Amino acid sequence: MKRMLKVNPSDAVPIWKQIEEGVRRLVASGALIRGAPVPSVRTLAKYLRVNPATVAKAYQRLAGAGILKVKRGEGTFVEDEPPTLGSEERSNILRNGATRYASLSITMGVDRKEALEVFNSSWRKLSGKGEKAPRCFMRVN
Amino acid sequence: MKRMLKVNPSDAVPIWKQIEEGVRRLVASGALIRGAPVPSVRTLAKYLRVNPATVAKAYQRLAGAGILKVKRGEGTFVEDEPPTLGSEERSNILRNGATRYASLSITMGVDRKEALEVFNSSWRKLSGKGEKAPRCFMRVN
């Protein structure tokens, strides 16, 4: 399972967004324990070889979304309580993602069975199912 | 099912990409008949209230991907047969799509079961199984 946060500067999606989503995923998957500290902006920036302002932007958005909590003078932490998302919005986003993948598959002439298999395989890789990995903080080096 | 192509200029995703994906979806769903003409660049541009160059870019990309076929001086048409890809490339693209959806789901805290359900539902809508949807060209006005 990928616990390490990675970033691709050549990707179409902005680096700050990659970081934001990466952290979201780490939190959602339980890799980041609630209440525990995340690396400082500078530390993570150095590790990712990225501009600190970029990390800061991601952290600010995550804080705004209620995923992270900034304690001045202490550092940044994972929020204790998971934020909630409007259920309509949630299912819209999910549905869009599903439609995009389904559309791609159909366009490529893939049948549903194969599409599902590939999806399951991807899911396993991401969530590290069956792995007994200890819960951990975000590692930066 | 959405047959009409729509575009949102304020959206974060580029207009040309919205068009590209819209057409992909129309083709995938069978709303656009293979071999039939799509609206001319200018026509669609006028309909969408968008610059012709923007539509052209989408069309060119779709042509490059083997979805559309450009006949110079004549117009643009839906390819007769779905694009044939190198099998490696094919599975790469498919895997990427799957990973994107899986990643999205995990990030949102959706479990695999729900993700699969939503995907299946989307698939059904697109492939229009059992549906009596009349085949049609892209309508522009």
Add this chain to the structure above:
Amino acid sequence: MKRMLKVNPSDAVPIWKQIEEGVRRLVASGALIRGAPVPSVRTLAKYLRVNPATVAKAYQRLAGAGILKVKRGEGTFVEDEPPTLGSEERSNILRNGATRYASLSITMGVDRKEALEVFNSSWRKLSGKGEKAPRCFMRVN
């Protein structure tokens, strides 16, 4: 060996140019006997499923280049004497083509040996070496 003239309406190179080069090749390879008639504009156009004006344009250019000869009221024929090309221009064109192919190969990390093999294979396909095909006129149906 490919004696048949083919045309791809989706290609970047204009149809009239495809025809022109096709005929040039047929003449150069000896498939079209000097002095013999080529199909009429209308016949070839119908066969290629192409606008007659497009064929006419190709024929006119070929006539201008001294490859074909139009005899009013009789038809169009292959010129008896092969046209000559300025030797500098000739080698420039050739050199450009060679550089393009070499550049492509190097960029793709292909070594010279492989590049030559592929070239030879292509050459054989085009010129039909080793084949005992009878000389013939252009066939249109």
Add this chain to the structure above:
Amino acid sequence: MKRMLKVNPSDAVPIWKQIEEGVRRLVASGALIRGAPVPSVRTLAKYLRVNPATVAKAYQRLAGAGILKVKRGEGTFVEDEPPTLGSEERSNILRNGATRYASLSITMGVDRKEALEVFNSSWRKLSGKGEKAPRCFMRVN
């Protein structure tokens, strides 16, 4: 050997393609060091007296082909490693290039021997074997 990128606006081949092929050649010849930055879109555009969008199109295509690498907000760079292609696709592209050159040669009445000689000569020039050419960035003024 030509290190300077030049462009001819009156040429039949589109400017963006001239740029694309120019860069390909510079990379192939080693004149552009892997990982090193290429001139910014605006800089090159100004140097070539061309619209930035035109350069951008070339760069984007090169990025898509894995020759260049775009780092958003930073600039554009030569990819560290030559693009890796599906082997089928690879041989298709190579074969196409070879066929184009073979076809050109035959059309001009050149025999295989000469075609090979010219090709070898071009190859040598590009790969600069035994040459002591100083590696350099793309020069824009």
Add this chain to the structure above:
DNA sequence: GTGGTCTAGACCACG
């Protein structure tokens, strides 16, 4: 009529 290219200039997000 079609698509393709190019320009000039604007605006945006990123780092």
Add this chain to the structure above:
DNA sequence: GTGGTCTAGACCACA
């Protein structure tokens, strides 16, 4: 500073 997108309008070649 960088690249990306979009517009408006022009011009061209093709069919």
